[in-house]
Amino acid sequence: MKNIVTIGGGTGHFTLLLGLKKYPVNITAVVSMADDGGSTGRLRDELGVLPPGDIRQCLTALSNSSETLRELMNYRFEKGELKGHNFGNLFLSALEKIKGRLAKGVEEAATILSVKGKVIPVSDKKMNLQIKLKNGKSIIGEKQLDHNKDVRKYGVEKIYLKPKVKANLKVLEAIKKADMIIIGPGDHYGSILPNFLVTGVSEALRNCRAKVVYNCNLTNKKGQTENFSVDDYVASINDYIGDERIDFVVFSGTKPEKKLIKKYEKREGKGSIVEFKKDILKKRNYKVIKADVLKRTQPKKNKNDIIANSRSFIRHDSDKLAKVLMMILEMDEYNNLIQEII
Amino acid sequence: MKNIVTIGGGTGHFTLLLGLKKYPVNITAVVSMADDGGSTGRLRDELGVLPPGDIRQCLTALSNSSETLRELMNYRFEKGELKGHNFGNLFLSALEKIKGRLAKGVEEAATILSVKGKVIPVSDKKMNLQIKLKNGKSIIGEKQLDHNKDVRKYGVEKIYLKPKVKANLKVLEAIKKADMIIIGPGDHYGSILPNFLVTGVSEALRNCRAKVVYNCNLTNKKGQTENFSVDDYVASINDYIGDERIDFVVFSGTKPEKKLIKKYEKREGKGSIVEFKKDILKKRNYKVIKADVLKRTQPKKNKNDIIANSRSFIRHDSDKLAKVLMMILEMDEYNNLIQEII
Numbered sequence: 001m002k003n004i005v006t007i008g009g010g011t012g013h014f015t016l017l018l019g020l021k022k023y024p025v026n027i028t029a030v031v032s033m034a035d036d037g038g039s040t041g042r043l044r045d046e047l048g049v050l051p052p053g054d055i056r057q058c059l060t061a062l063s064n065s066s067e068t069l070r071e072l073m074n075y076r077f078e079k080g081e082l083k084g085h086n087f088g089n090l091f092l093s094a095l096e097k098i099k100g101r102l103a104k105g106v107e108e109a110a111t112i113l114s115v116k117g118k119v120i121p122v123s124d125k126k127m128n129l130q131i132k133l134k135n136g137k138s139i140i141g142e143k144q145l146d147h148n149k150d151v152r153k154y155g156v157e158k159i160y161l162k163p164k165v166k167a168n169l170k171v172l173e174a175i176k177k178a179d180m181i182i183i184g185p186g187d188h189y190g191s192i193l194p195n196f197l198v199t200g201v202s203e204a205l206r207n208c209r210a211k212v213v214y215n216c217n218l219t220n221k222k223g224q225t226e227n228f229s230v231d232d233y234v235a236s237i238n239d240y241i242g243d244e245r246i247d248f249v250v251f252s253g254t255k256p257e258k259k260l261i262k263k264y265e266k267r268e269g270k271g272s273i274v275e276f277k278k279d280i281l282k283k284r285n286y287k288v289i290k291a292d293v294l295k296r297t298q299p300k301k302n303k304n305d306i307i308a309n310s311r312s313f314i315r316h317d318s319d320k321l322a323k324v325l326m327m328i329l330e331m332d333e334y335n336n337l338i339q340e341i342i
Numbered sequence: 343m344k345n346i347v348t349i350g351g352g353t354g355h356f357t358l359l360l361g362l363k364k365y366p367v368n369i370t371a372v373v374s375m376a377d378d379g380g381s382t383g384r385l386r387d388e389l390g391v392l393p394p395g396d397i398r399q400c401l402t403a404l405s406n407s408s409e410t411l412r413e414l415m416n417y418r419f420e421k422g423e424l425k426g427h428n429f430g431n432l433f434l435s436a437l438e439k440i441k442g443r444l445a446k447g448v449e450e451a452a453t454i455l456s457v458k459g460k461v462i463p464v465s466d467k468k469m470n471l472q473i474k475l476k477n478g479k480s481i482i483g484e485k486q487l488d489h490n491k492d493v494r495k496y497g498v499e500k501i502y503l504k505p506k507v508k509a510n511l512k513v514l515e516a517i518k519k520a521d522m523i524i525i526g527p528g529d530h531y532g533s534i535l536p537n538f539l540v541t542g543v544s545e546a547l548r549n550c551r552a553k554v555v556y557n558c559n560l561t562n563k564k565g566q567t568e569n570f571s572v573d574d575y576v577a578s579i580n581d582y583i584g585d586e587r588i589d590f591v592v593f594s595g596t597k598p599e600k601k602l603i604k605k606y607e608k609r610e611g612k613g614s615i616v617e618f619k620k621d622i623l624k625k626r627n628y629k630v631i632k633a634d635v636l637k638r639t640q641p642k643k644n645k646n647d648i649i650a651n652s653r654s655f656i657r658h659d660s661d662k663l664a665k666v667l668m669m670i671l672e673m674d675e676y677n678n679l680i681q682e683i684i
Contacts, residue, residue, distance in 0.1 A: 292678065
């Protein structure tokens with residue numbers, strides 16, 4: 001079986017893994033430890049644990065356990081002190097405390113949840129994201145990206161980690177052995193790029209033999225990826241990796257419904273839908289795959305159904321995305337297997 | 343998920359299903375009830391049960407249970423009265439007796455074995471294969487094909503069933519709903535064609551909307567498919583179905599090792615390796631896919647390992663075959679999903 005490493009964030013990573021796990025591939029999901037908002041941020045602050053939120057989403061996506069157990073992982077308390085906490089986050093934080101290390105706790109959780117593949121924190125240390133704005137000012141903490149007004153006003157210049165943290169060795173091994181590395185979808189500054197700042201990761205990416213595929217985000221964020229085109233995302237990622245490492249970029253050639261676009265534009269301003277501008281570049285060192293990977297809008301079923309809830313957002317379609325990625329993965333093999341068509 | 347119906351026989355069917363089950367597809371394996379040789383034949387004669395052998399192979403291939411349970415299903419007793427019997431055959435015959443019908447017993451077995459997909463006997467009645475030889479003489483029983491010297495001497499003219507038997511309704515429903523029907527590999531006269539003789543099956547095949555793919559056998563049998571080319575197999579199957587129903591034929595463009603060819607030629611005569619003769623036909627109503635689907639020869643590990651044992655035979659490779667078939671299945675969808683490559 002071929003080895004796939006995924007580097008994503010939040011619901012984007014969940015969506016990606018949900019589709020991929022149906023195929024005969026070995027999956028290693030790498031998760032940033034920079035998250036410090038919401039339920040995750042509270043646990044990080046109060047218990048001193050590593051951020052469990054994105055880990056939880058990956059474990060749930062790759063779980064082959066009963067639907068009830070998977071629902072339980074995403075269950076969010078609605079009242080009292082626990083309000084806003086996910087059951088799954090508490091479960092992972094408790095396991096980290098028992099086992100002494102998040103990575104060990106995640107292994108235990110993976111067994112309990114019958115997880116296909118591996119989920120690995122990119123580092124054993126928590127990451128403090130430093131955000132330098134275009135006005136020269138620096139702010140600290142991933143959650144600032146979405147909550148600090150200066151981000152929207154001045155825009156992000158660059159991000160870095162302080163202190164520096166080392167990569168989990170298992171992540172570097174997985175990258176070395178990978179046949180394909182899939183980056184995105186996920187928050188660009190909040191989830192994707194922080195991984196490349198962890199000492200050892202970018203170097204491993206520059207030196208590995210894998211095909212690197214980037215699933216371009218569908219929407220831009222004001223002050224962060226404002227007006228980014230597909231090529232801007234690729235350039236930014238290559239920049240943080242330190243080489244023109246992306247071989248393929250997959251972007252949605254299907255436009256979202258008008259009322260959804262309006263909803264996003266109201267919040268993020270004009271140009272909040274990522275576009276591919278063909279003529280902006282004369283030459284690209286990567287193939288651009290324009291594909292129908294957009295999730296069709298469907299009515300909600302119940303408020304705890306994480307998938308149904310995502311239907312009123314602009315999201316990737318798990319199965320379509322996985323199909324396109326599997327085609328990219330197997331492309332060369334098909335060419336080798338098929339000797340002639342008569 | 344797409345619906346796939348497979349019509350095969352023996353180890354060929356096992357090999358096919360072992361590869362296919364790794365993909366996100368709904369599989370229904372249809373099994374002929376004409377087998378009357380070996381352990382299966384003894385149970386058929388002595389207990390009056392339907393032939394369990396091919397059912398067992400399909401269940402084992404599709405099973406997600408422990409390796410021990412799967413080994414147990416294929417375990418062959420070596421001493422005493424039970425010598426030659428497979429444990430799995432006894433298990434299925436006992437379940438048939440308890441449940442009153444083989445189809446019911448198979449459902450029960452499928453649950454116990456955590457089977458992915460469905461395995462369905464083509465008919466609830468046992469099938470008596472009538473074999474008309476080219477010298478005008480008729481003989482009765484599937485096992486005669488490989489054991490009656492007249493078959494090798496005179497050759498098979500045609501086969502038919504007497505009495506006629508009706509198809510299991512679930513088989514007809516599965517064919518109607520199928521996106522792809524995969525025929526072969528498997529014994530041509532012994533396993534594949536008998537299915538088309540069951541009342542209702544050929545009609546369902548003629549009228550269904552599925553793509554029909556034929557995995558051409560790798561080797562010919564003296565007196566049966568002697569000197570058959572790829573196109574001869576297709577013509578014979580279309581003939582029994584009663585329409586030019588095959589859309590794709592997959593054949594191995596890789597030649598087996600010389601010593602293996604010699605072994606087969608010693609038993610089956612010259613021309614025992616199936617060849618594709620491109621110029622024999624000016625026009626074909628099916629696409630011929632020449633592909634590298636041959637299993638590489640590897641050393642045996644232990645005598646109960648059914649896969650290892652097949653390595654000294656000319657066989658298909660499960661994973662390669664499944665990959666080619668999945669490509670054929672998804673071909674149109676890829677064309678729909680991929681809008682442009684830039």
